[in-house]
Amino acid sequence: MLLIDCPHCGPRAEVEFSYGNEAHIARPLEPEALSDEAWADYLFMKTNRKGIMLERWVHSHGCRRWFNVARDTLTYEILAVYPMGAAPPALPERNYL
């Protein structure tokens, strides 16, 4: 079970949180100009990284606020918690096969 350090409420159990999957996906600025491939990429394609994932979480059963988390998806280690809109922190890359 994850212990997630909510920036507003402190460390809480994962059951209090909901998951928002991959962070930093920019909404297309000109939706009308987008090709079908680009739409498919925006809507469906996932990074789904085995390694460090940048992801969104919301403290649903607490302060109900969103924030970003950098987490290792193999070891489940949480490496950074940072606010929405902020640039991801620089972290050494971890690549697993």
Add this chain to the structure above:
Amino acid sequence: MRTRYNVFSLARNAMRHHADWPKAWRSPEPKPAYDAVIVGGGGHGLATAYYLAKEHRLTDVAVLERGWLGGGNTGRNTTIVRSNYLWDESAALYEHAMKLWEGLSQDLNYNVMFSQRGVLNLAHNQHDLREVSRRVNANRLNGIDSEFLDAKGVKDYCPVIDLRGGGRYPVLGASLQRRGGTARHDAVAWGYARAADALGVDIIQECPVEGFRISNGRIQGVQTGKGYIEAKKVGLVPAGHASVLAERAGFRLPVTSVPLQALVSEPVKPVIDCVVMSGAVHAYVSQSDKGELVIGAGVDKYVGYGQRGSIPVTEETIAAVCELFPIFRRMRMLRNWGGIVDTCPDASPIIGKTPVEGLYINCGWGTGGFKATPGSGHVFAHTIATDRPHAINAPFGLERFRTGYLIDEHGAAAVAH
């Protein structure tokens, strides 16, 4: 051709105290080049190799497995086989598999212990009832056996269910597929491996694929832990690690990898002779031939490759099982584990070509790949051998995410994802 398994070879070997059984398959070193390389030695990969050799006479084939055969999701699932899917496309795919299951032990000369003991899918509220009836009707229109049971029918079919469900999960009815059941998961991998090996396929274990050599948009070969292997065609059957391999080949997939959990109890006398599934409460139960209750749980809500699930998910499933089957409340659980499943946005698999020529992919089976093993291998072998999809897997290509022709099977998948 190696020793056929039959009553005479059994008797002969029994008299020699079973000391002289030949190895079920060779373990050769990889050759420098193959006509086709299959990445992933689980049930689907081995089935693909078998049907490539058997149906398409393509025997210069290697199966590369990073660990040991069937050590991934093939050895971690809850062994349930059924074909009661909603949409025509899925019904065709899973029913194709079901028909192959029905003759599989004879075909492979290996007892996969396929037991058509009947699968119940429970309905707990009015909405479930409507969905279940709709699915029963859709199945029957597609020629798949499926029937609706009311609450009394459920109790008659499976007496250990508490219809009140502890007050939380009342059972109002269920669908029943009598041809559904279970199969011995390890035997499926071993049976396919032995049969493929007998046709000349090289099965290479402990051989992780680290990268691909691609030039002019065409696959040239794979870089492995045992050196570079040249290949005219490569089929990826990587279960939970589809995204990892796709990234190395330079394209993206719409899959999310999450651990799916299962657990088994201590062995007890026969108590439940069918499979009971409840998608709504994330619990499904059957009893193995050894007497253990085999219980399937849900998936974690976040991406994970850890092959172990989150404790709250286990707890939720155990709670639901205790409410539905009060008789199991004092059972002790022996083991729990997780397998990484790659789920698609529409809960249907991806079987087809990739942006790289000569590279094919079979992934995204989510929480229900085991039941499709023979059918999946069969149509994927056709796709690789002829460079175009079989009619059955044509709708399951990667291009459906561009065209929008999704096959939404969230209702038929037993676990919400």
